[in-house]
Amino acid sequence: MSWQFTWNLATYLFWKSIKIASLLVSISFISFLLVKNSPIDPIQAYVGADMLHVSAEQREKIEEYWGLNEPVIQQFFSWGSAVLSGDLGTSMIYRLPVSEVIGERFYNSLALMITAWLLSGIIGFSMGVIAAMKRDTWMDRVIKGFCYTLASTPTFWMGLLLLIVFAVWLNWFPIGMGVPSGVLAEDVTMMDRIKHLILPALTLSIIGVANVALHTRQKLIEVLSSDYIVFARARGEKGFTLFWRHGLRNIVLPAITLQFAAFSELFGGAVLAEQVFSYPGLGQATVEAGLRGDVPLLLGLVLFSTIFVFVGNLIADLIYRVVDPRTREGQSYAAK
Structure with a gap:
């Protein structure tokens, strides 16, 4: 495998990394907005059948605990910062870390x-x-x-x-x-x-x-x-x-x-x-x-499914470029 092919492949992977990063940010933001504007009440989903026994003060405490009383943009950046540190949050349905549920x-x-x-x-x-x-x-x-x-x-x-x-x-x-x-x-x-x-x-x-x-x-x-x-x-x-x-x-x-x-x-x-x-x-x-309005789990699943599909397409491209001899010489691997 020539140095030119290796360099082209590295360039191709670099641009693909830029693409997946921008794709994840865009999908995360759009999904977050759609979930926040859905008619499903996450507090009711969290409490369940006992919602009738929850007072206004208790509801405010639950909102404060989950950060639901903050502006939407602030909630998104708080969630995004946690994701970058490896914390996908806690599932409101299963009461377990989202990463464990997905795994x-x-x-x-x-x-x-x-x-x-x-x-x-x-x-x-x-x-x-x-x-x-x-x-x-x-x-x-x-x-x-x-x-x-x-x-x-x-x-x-x-x-x-x-x-x-x-x-x-x-x-x-x-x-x-x-x-x-x-x-x-x-x-x-x-x-x-x-x-x-x-x-x-x-x-x-x-x-x-x-x-x-x-x-x-x-x-x-x-x-x-x-x-x-x-x-x-x-x-x-x-x-x-x-x-x-x-x-x-x-x-x-x-x-x-x-x-x-x-x-x-x-x-x-x-x-x-x-x-x-x-x-x-x-x-x-x-x-x-x-x-059931489990926002952390839903967003975690959206991110995971996006990566899953993107990796599948990336593997297909790599197999095509490695197996097909015509792509080894004289072709640029920069993402188009």
């Missing part, structure tokens, strides 16, 4: 999203290749119709459908949650966790298949129409051999980029899937924080 829920969501991400990538890529190689046949039409249907299918509807069929009618999988109810944590086995993971992961992976399959099909059709493919066919190459030698290397990089760029859609879909299956992940925590 605990992240492992569950990570297992769900990685499983769905791998399945959607492998299945979608395979379907796209088959559709392109069998272009204009009944198999191609079936795959395209299936993908168009999936692309317009809401995540929650697919989750409810799988829940009804496989959990209620067939009774193959548990109805919801991340572990069996009424079982001590030390008695929960890995197989129990896998059984509760299958339906949410299958929901996310099925929805994510469509974009990868249609994109791969279109790219491979363009490759198969190129001059060097025509020349390879003239030499007698065909079928899987033709795809393996000349098609795979030209479509795998765009597919990888698209798959990593789908992190944002994957995270958004996980929110709905976790709600349908009552899966204890970041998505369910986000919905609870929003509905």
Whole structure:
């Protein structure tokens, strides 16, 4: 790897760091304003059902304790200063540090999203290749119709459908949650966790298949129409051999980029899937924080999800630049 490539890569990462810093500040400020102007009363969310027994003086003390009596800008800068020092605040719902809540829920969501991400990538890529190689046949039409249907299918509807069929009618999988109810944590086995993971992961992976399959099909059709493919066919190459030698290397990089760029859609879909299956992940925590006015937890989740999606896109860019030889010489890595 040349010094020029190393310097370009370092410059690229520097500008990406500037971008993520400015992005986090902007999203934090906008999210803070939206939360502060929402109709949800954070004091009521904190107190709960005992709100009727809270006097005006007690409410003022609670506001003073949480800093809710200060101007909005002052609250934002106080929160931002704490975040820069590594303190995301305390969740008003769970009465725990926000970092602990996110850390605990992240492992569950990570297992769900990685499983769905791998399945959607492998299945979608395979379907796209088959559709392109069998272009204009009944198999191609079936795959395209299936993908168009999936692309317009809401995540929650697919989750409810799988829940009804496989959990209620067939009774193959548990109805919801991340572990069996009424079982001590030390008695929960890995197989129990896998059984509760299958339906949410299958929901996310099925929805994510469509974009990868249609994109791969279109790219491979363009490759198969190129001059060097025509020349390879003239030499007698065909079928899987033709795809393996000349098609795979030209479509795998765009597919990888698209798959990593789908992190944002994957995270958004996980929110709905976790709600349908009552899966204890970041998505369910986000919905609870929003509905119950848990400002510190909600802002912490916004920051975390932003970094998560940004890192996914960054990994895709780095893989593309490292694997593709054309980007190693003569190309600037300055962010555009």
